[in-house]
Amino acid sequence: MTDFFKGIPEIRYEGPDSDNEFAFRHYNPDEMVMGKRMEEHLRFAAAWWHSFAWEGGDPFGGRTFDRPWFDDSMASAKLKADVAFDMFRILDVPFFCFHDVDVRPEGATFAETTRNLEEIVDHIGTHMESAKTKLLWGTANLFSHRRFMSGAATNPDPEVFAFSAATIKTCMDATHKLGGANYVLWGGREGYETLLNTDLKRERQQAGRMLSMVVDYAKKIGYDGQILIEPKPQEPTKHQYDYDVATVYGFLKEFGLENDVKVNIEQGHAILAGHSFEHELALASALGIFGSIDMNRNDYQSGWDTDQFPNNVPETAMAYLEVLKAGGFKTGGTNFDSKLRRQSLDPEDLILGHVGGMDVCARGLKAAAAILEDGGFEAAREARYAGWNESFGKDLLQSDLSSIYDQVAKGGIDPQPRSGRQERLENLINRFV
Amino acid sequence: MTDFFKGIPEIRYEGPDSDNEFAFRHYNPDEMVMGKRMEEHLRFAAAWWHSFAWEGGDPFGGRTFDRPWFDDSMASAKLKADVAFDMFRILDVPFFCFHDVDVRPEGATFAETTRNLEEIVDHIGTHMESAKTKLLWGTANLFSHRRFMSGAATNPDPEVFAFSAATIKTCMDATHKLGGANYVLWGGREGYETLLNTDLKRERQQAGRMLSMVVDYAKKIGYDGQILIEPKPQEPTKHQYDYDVATVYGFLKEFGLENDVKVNIEQGHAILAGHSFEHELALASALGIFGSIDMNRNDYQSGWDTDQFPNNVPETAMAYLEVLKAGGFKTGGTNFDSKLRRQSLDPEDLILGHVGGMDVCARGLKAAAAILEDGGFEAAREARYAGWNESFGKDLLQSDLSSIYDQVAKGGIDPQPRSGRQERLENLINRFV
Amino acid sequence: MTDFFKGIPEIRYEGPDSDNEFAFRHYNPDEMVMGKRMEEHLRFAAAWWHSFAWEGGDPFGGRTFDRPWFDDSMASAKLKADVAFDMFRILDVPFFCFHDVDVRPEGATFAETTRNLEEIVDHIGTHMESAKTKLLWGTANLFSHRRFMSGAATNPDPEVFAFSAATIKTCMDATHKLGGANYVLWGGREGYETLLNTDLKRERQQAGRMLSMVVDYAKKIGYDGQILIEPKPQEPTKHQYDYDVATVYGFLKEFGLENDVKVNIEQGHAILAGHSFEHELALASALGIFGSIDMNRNDYQSGWDTDQFPNNVPETAMAYLEVLKAGGFKTGGTNFDSKLRRQSLDPEDLILGHVGGMDVCARGLKAAAAILEDGGFEAAREARYAGWNESFGKDLLQSDLSSIYDQVAKGGIDPQPRSGRQERLENLINRFV
């Protein structure tokens, strides 16, 4: 144990009436929800990058946080890992997620960087032997270093593709070694700043080839975790190839990977793409590629990725409603891709951000479960489509335009609008949130 | 000839120095651009709906225009067609486009509606015998009537699906009869207002089935025009299934229709979806589904579809640059899905809107051609990817993560960033626009 | 009583456990909140236009609703009023709001239109004698008729200014006669479509002059209700002069009207202007011009005014927190400028939309009151500014740059950042919502 969180107690469930800031009021890991422990439903993960590597900078200002591990040494990287496992224990989170650059210093050469990663992975592995916290997913940061400024897989320079491929290999190895349930790809630079200097078609082909290599390598090493792509429409690039769930689906179909790869959907990225979070979840489920979620909150009036902790229960409930309807998480989970505001300087802010977020998710999950258990909501929705379960509806889908025309032309089919009853359904939902 | 445009002369090319409002200063149909007449490049079409059916209403106000054909009679429908062909002649546009509801009054029954359509189609056909203007595309309006309020193909009520299918059949017949080069589907109500009452997966299946029927029917009747889908992200619905080009591509792949259907891309819809127009064009070209364009302009500060006439030449040039790089239009063309501002009451406004738009497109096309003929721009872009044409790059794409890792780990591959030179390319483009 | 709402009971409070759709679960008019009855806090009003005049059309489709009063006769106008008072009674709302065009048919002449208005006002007055429902505010619709297409007060044609002024006079008279607590001006066309044909400065002067006339007329007739301006950034125009609260404040200051006019703030308009609702409320309060609210909800992913019934309690709580901090409503209230979705066809949808909205507001109010009564939240905020209550802070504001420079230059003032504790405050708020 380090003394970074000195004086902060382990967070335990105390119930909704508690006024203890350092307690859960709604997240009760062992509480049963629709026949499963809440912890197993939510599968919370803490993110190494926002929690421990982010320095509080923004485009108009530098570092605000003051952490003892903010230098590039291996000793600091280990201290950072020690503090991370302190936080995991305090929060009792069952999972964590990381990029390579979050956990190790960059070396002078690729080989040294790889050795640094391996050494830290061993250090993390040692922690994991005694901790309950497992790895939800690992990933490679192929966007921060200036070598990736024009893309990783989609770089005009094949050397960057090679460097990226080699880096991904080391990150997949690390994820495999630590028993990661998933391996994630987020293409922060896989897009363009301007079409003027971009061969969009060629770059898409490069991205498709890299993804195929990833899938092949997982099979080769016997990694049976799930490969996930995380869509984002833009930022840092003007336009990212993995814009949203629908775009990723078309991409996977183009390269024949739709059975091998699923999506990790982030609330904030959905909002930036012009969708609601629940839309992206529902669509991924409908397309059979729902994998995991990055939980956070994007400010609706800001045009960039604000990555705030979630705090709106009704919205969170809508998200978990889709998760539950999709059958719940399999390998996926709820990763807090959420960062403190840069004015939130204190170690306790980091704990309280997660406590609040976990409680909000727990309330959302319970509300979603209550909606489904009540049954009225789903029944109302299904009733709306009842005609499709009757012979007229069923036959219609087997028919063709000419035959249908003949039916309609002879009269008798004059469809009458029926109320969509949106307000009534909104009221119904509000009984549970 | 009607007297609607009385006193307005036929518009002819007079060159850039003309100060005659009723002349083209840039659109010169017979001028050769990259070896083809400008008219054949641009393939301009006038839109029946905005030009003749739109009444000038908006969500906060009713009809402002005062047209002699604004009633529901067949006589008015014919007068409207007569005026339309007057305008086509005045503008010398080689094409027009229409929805069924633009040209015929709704009947008391489907059968009467169909007869109305057929009678007007004959009337239009008679005009076409003596006019030069051909049909670029026809389409069915499955969004204005209240029966479609909850969708056409995606309606919860199978009767609406049937009614829609029958209506599409009549519109495809009309398009076929008039020799339309394309048949378009825009799903204005194929989306949802709220996920709460929506079975997204089922509705997508219904939409896929309808599209398959359309493709089958075209084959059945020997219609060899191109089937096109027009993407739009939202409005009137909160979320439309044909969100953008990438979404439509995934949809076509899901239903195995990517070889049968292409896209009709609208500038304003691209903007609403968070893309530039040129992005959508470049992506469609890369995916092999580029078909046609709806030319207009969306106000960048308004969050709805403003459908203004284009007036920014540099932007239009970027669009035609992508069109030319995609090989130009085949069956497609430049349809003005542009409407007058509701304060532009006079017949001459309708003519001047088109004159301005056609001139802007002509300037854009000529600039795009000059950029390509200069060659410097494309050469700079290709040079950026030169490494991929060498053996290192080529081998890389055939390799796998382990082998690439071995290469990188042994050192020697340490990619160095190279300037993307965006500002230089922007300057280069500005020589031609 | 009409039979429009036949079978729908009067809505009464049944408590949170009720599963009766036609009951309030949270709105309990007589419940005391911070020493005042809930009804007097919220001062709910129903809006005549959305409830009774809106036909369900949108830019891509026509009327979906089917109401027996949808024609232009005086008999229908009276039926509409009868139904309105049925709804007021069913919902037990203490107030309503109206535009002239909502309640009366347009006549052939201004004089006839005025007579129509007067006759209906008498009819409404008769209802009010026996009903509990009072008038929160009246207003003139100076945006729907084509004569206003280029503005009302800001029209390039002085005749339209005159017509508008005369119309406002009739609406102020009607509001006065019915005892309206406020008179509202919303300038739906007081803006521009393009700067190209607009003299912005002149139009602002016209608007300022009209507003002065309104203030003068109120004094002349002894109307002591509050004059309110309702800000909106755009839609229907590209840019509206009353963009947001800050803009209206500057406008009032320019014309010396800041003591005579306050603002009516709408949630959806705040969102369209890029603000949160609570921002607009807090700013109006800080500037001393907070008047009343239009409660509704704007879809965060749609770029137009969706005017939905509110359904997010945490957001509503933030709004009422600002209302309570501003001292609560004086003449103002909570007007539901909320409309049914156009697929919500049934009379019961209209009732249920309001029931849900009223319950959401009641939950928001109670949460806001609990936050204030707990006190921890306000105390934390005030503590952040504690330094300004000490002599150093107080003196500073009386000082000048040179003196302050001298103090800082000699050392000793080296401010250290302190955590803003946003996440902690968000958690605190979430205890109450």
Added chain:
Amino acid sequence: MTDFFKGIPEIRYEGPDSDNEFAFRHYNPDEMVMGKRMEEHLRFAAAWWHSFAWEGGDPFGGRTFDRPWFDDSMASAKLKADVAFDMFRILDVPFFCFHDVDVRPEGATFAETTRNLEEIVDHIGTHMESAKTKLLWGTANLFSHRRFMSGAATNPDPEVFAFSAATIKTCMDATHKLGGANYVLWGGREGYETLLNTDLKRERQQAGRMLSMVVDYAKKIGYDGQILIEPKPQEPTKHQYDYDVATVYGFLKEFGLENDVKVNIEQGHAILAGHSFEHELALASALGIFGSIDMNRNDYQSGWDTDQFPNNVPETAMAYLEVLKAGGFKTGGTNFDSKLRRQSLDPEDLILGHVGGMDVCARGLKAAAAILEDGGFEAAREARYAGWNESFGKDLLQSDLSSIYDQVAKGGIDPQPRSGRQERLENLINRFV
């Protein structure tokens, strides 16, 4: 002369047919436009921060640029200044702009920081003796250092107010010493992240007090340059108090400073606030507070401040049209608040970005002048308001609601809509751009 720009020639005007990248094709300083030299119209300024201090970082990646002065020494600060004056000479720009932090390293104490600033100001002053380039404006960076994370003037901690005031004093002194034509205030942190921890009213008062101190200090030291506020709606904060021109106007009126302070309007900030650039210019002119412009370009599809070099001539023309109509710049000018894309690594990119931007502005200015000299455009606009110059219109503005009502009620005033002719005006504009 340093060797940073080695091999890059001084940029000279060569005319539109030049294909020399390192030449102006449109900006010809001595060319007369509306009776004034182009250089005196445009008054170009280069920005120290983007050109020399920006490192190419973004929220997802670090420094990409590699400049020999990227350390914190005084020697590097002087080298940077030397390179800056090299660039000013190469570009022949008549002005530059700077923040304190752009030019000097931070010292260990305020006093040391001030000495650093003074020493560099002397160094710059020495350059200015032999260079033609003058200072357009200076400003204080009160947003990058962590001490300002919660605001400068609006900080909850009065010590930060004091530190800010002292810093402003040093920057005003520096600006005065270097003969700056203006002094600018941009309040990057003068706003809030969340209303939860913010006393909006108090913070506005603090901001008002600081601005009054600035105005007083200018008078005290005899500085007769113009004080300017630069509006921005948000970023880095969620909401900035100087949101847009209209907001700043209200703020100035609140504190009685509308005669002492004008605005510096940035294209990108206008876009972020939901306005067109020309709107902000036209409004500032109408309100009598137009001062200067920050020229750049914001990506219309990105929700953050992209600060690109301008490249769209038609848009730039609309901006200069408003500048010319406002009487042209007095103390203000055209500051390139434009930065290279982070992939544009080379020194020549920095030169070419400015060359392109200057040419685009020159084309815009010439087009705007041609529009005004042609006169047709302004005549058409004025004609629209002709009625207001007649007695009916003039009398109307002196009248009152009752009298106007009497006039209208007796009949005869029945305004008829007239076409706004927007498309015609757009075509007219396109003759000149």
